[in-house]
Amino acid sequence: MNERQAQLVQNTEKHRQLILDAEKWLWAHPQTGYTEWEAHGYLLEKFRELGYDPVLAGKIGGFGDIPGFYADADTGRKGPVLAVFGELDALDIANHPESVNGMTHCCGHHAQCAALLGLAAALKEENALVGLCGKIRLIAVPAEEMIQLGFREELRRKGVIAYMGGKTEFMHRGILDGVDLAMMVHGTSAGEGEPFDFRCGCGNNGCMAKTIRFKGKSAHAGGAPHKGINAQYAAMLGLQAVNDLRETFPDSDTIRFHPIMMGVNCAVNIIPDEMKIESYVRGKSLEAIRRENTKVNRAMAGAALAIGAGVELRDRPGYAPERHDRQFMKLVEDCCKELAGEDRVCFEYDSWSTGSSDFGDITCVMPGVQFNAAGAAGTFHGIDFSVADPERLCVNSTKAQLFVIDALLENGAAAAKKIVAEYEPEYPSIHAYLEAIDAFVLDKDAVKYDENGNVSVDFQNI
Ligand SMILES: [Zn+2]
Numbered sequence: 284m285n286e287r288q289a290q291l292v293q294n295t296e297k298h299r300q301l302i303l304d305a306e307k308w309l310w311a312h313p314q315t316g317y318t319e320w321e322a323h324g325y326l327l328e329k330f331r332e333l334g335y336d337p338v339l340a341g342k343i344g345g346f347g348d349i350p351g352f353y354a355d356a357d358t359g360r361k362g363p364v365l366a367v368f369g370e371l372d373a374l375d376i377a378n379h380p381e382s383v384n385g386m387t388h389c390c391g392h393h394a395q396c397a398a399l400l401g402l403a404a405a406l407k408e409e410n411a412l413v414g415l416c417g418k419i420r421l422i423a424v425p426a427e428e429m430i431q432l433g434f435r436e437e438l439r440r441k442g443v444i445a446y447m448g449g450k451t452e453f454m455h456r457g458i459l460d461g462v463d464l465a466m467m468v469h470g471t472s473a474g475e476g477e478p479f480d481f482r483c484g485c486g487n488n489g490c491m492a493k494t495i496r497f498k499g500k501s502a503h504a505g506g507a508p509h510k511g512i513n514a515q516y517a518a519m520l521g522l523q524a525v526n527d528l529r530e531t532f533p534d535s536d537t538i539r540f541h542p543i544m545m546g547v548n549c550a551v552n553i554i555p556d557e558m559k560i561e562s563y564v565r566g567k568s569l570e571a572i573r574r575e576n577t578k579v580n581r582a583m584a585g586a587a588l589a590i591g592a593g594v595e596l597r598d599r600p601g602y603a604p605e606r607h608d609r610q611f612m613k614l615v616e617d618c619c620k621e622l623a624g625e626d627r628v629c630f631e632y633d634s635w636s637t638g639s640s641d642f643g644d645i646t647c648v649m650p651g652v653q654f655n656a657a658g659a660a661g662t663f664h665g666i667d668f669s670v671a672d673p674e675r676l677c678v679n680s681t682k683a684q685l686f687v688i689d690a691l692l693e694n695g696a697a698a699a700k701k702i703v704a705e706y707e708p709e710y711p712s713i714h715a716y717l718e719a720i721d722a723f724v725l726d727k728d729a730v731k732y733d734e735n736g737n738v739s740v741d742f743q744n745i
């Protein structure tokens with residue numbers, strides 16, 4: 284660690300309590316995507332107290348009101364713009380012992396926001412921006428978890444949002460316009476035998492969000508089942524068909540299909556006339572997702588047909604596969620090693636994860652890295668998730684991010700400029716990317732019967 288880095292550590296230490304308090308407060312106020320007004324309000328106030336003038340995502344002209352904002356730390360010198368994200372949203376997990384109104388931060392996003400606030404505070408220190416150029420755009424972003432698809436579809440229908448994911452929506456709103464590169468830190472747990480402080484893989488799956496609604500006919504389940512059409516059986520048959528298709532998914536595409544049945548109109552003595560399934564199709568490329576999703580939709584249509592039911596298919600763009608820029612990743616790795624020591628940092632340049640994040644949408648159009656800070660414990664998205672060590676999870680990640688900001692933007696931002704110059708985007712612009720995923724939208728009443736009992740099937744997006 285050099286003298287400058289020691290200074291950055293000190294800049295963070297001054298705000299240690301602010302960071303730790305924020306972690307606690309945000310943990311106690313969990314809300315799910317596009318409803319995170321409490322975290323939004325808390326952070327907004329803190330940012331203003333620090334002297335920032337945040338731009339509210341919900342106040343950008345012509346768009347609906349949603350939580351989230353950005354604030355720039357400006358060096359006053361021309362140079363690249365680096366975005367840093369903190370995610371606002373929690374998960375529905377009512378049986379977590381510390382859930383509040385059925386929600387908990389069991390993905391640890393609140394810790395990102397605590398670190399983002401720490402970053403905001405440290406960047407206001409007198410010497411923080413000395414020797415740097417460009418801008419750091421600090422972004423509190425809603426709705427990373429792709430859940431509550433019905434609620435989001437309703438927001439979409441009302442014109443409040445255009446996209447399910449918060450970062451995608453922020454791209455749509457122009458908040459990433461003019462940004463050159465991006466980073467964020469997600470929590471992780473360094474389980475037993477994995478004593479590291481920071482880690483990073485090369486990327487993770489993208490996904491598509493699906494809602495599948497089987498339509499049957501209700502009848503007395505005991506007295507007259509022959510008068511009904513069982514939507515639940517049709518749904519079960521559809522899932523069975525996809526299970527049988529799994530071996531046709533090429534291993535190299537790392538496809539994941541993990542449906543949940545969202546039973547509706549259920550009573551034990553009524554043949555269910557409706558059964559809703561939510562799922563993603565995840566995969567390593569948008570092309571693979573699109574290809575395998577067609578099979579899934581065909582299976583659902585076939586199942587409906589077999590039972591004499593109908594099925595509505597609703598596909599929405601999810602997230603693009605996330606690919607970390609290798610050069611940027613190396614720079615982050617070096618910074619983490621300076622901070623935590625060689626043996627506490629585990630960067631794997633070939634390791635691919637099968638989760639998904641809307642940070643993938645960002646890495647399609649600009650170089651980006653999402654790395655992990657240890658300090659959480661238990662199972663992510665599980666009822667035993669907890670923050671075991673907020674010091675490592677939040678304070679350390681603030682320091683690491685400060686190191687990265689410095690490494691990118693010092694010396695006339697030579698490192699950032701080189702990364703940006705050598706990056707090959709998958710899409711030439713944000714606009715081109717959004718246009719490409721818009722083609723994923725599908726709304727089909729896939730199986731229709733005429734008066735003679737003949738059937739027409741239409742499950743494709745062509
Ligand atoms: Zn999560």
Ligand SMILES: [Zn+2]
Nearest residue numbers: 390391392469
């Ligand atoms: Zn997460």
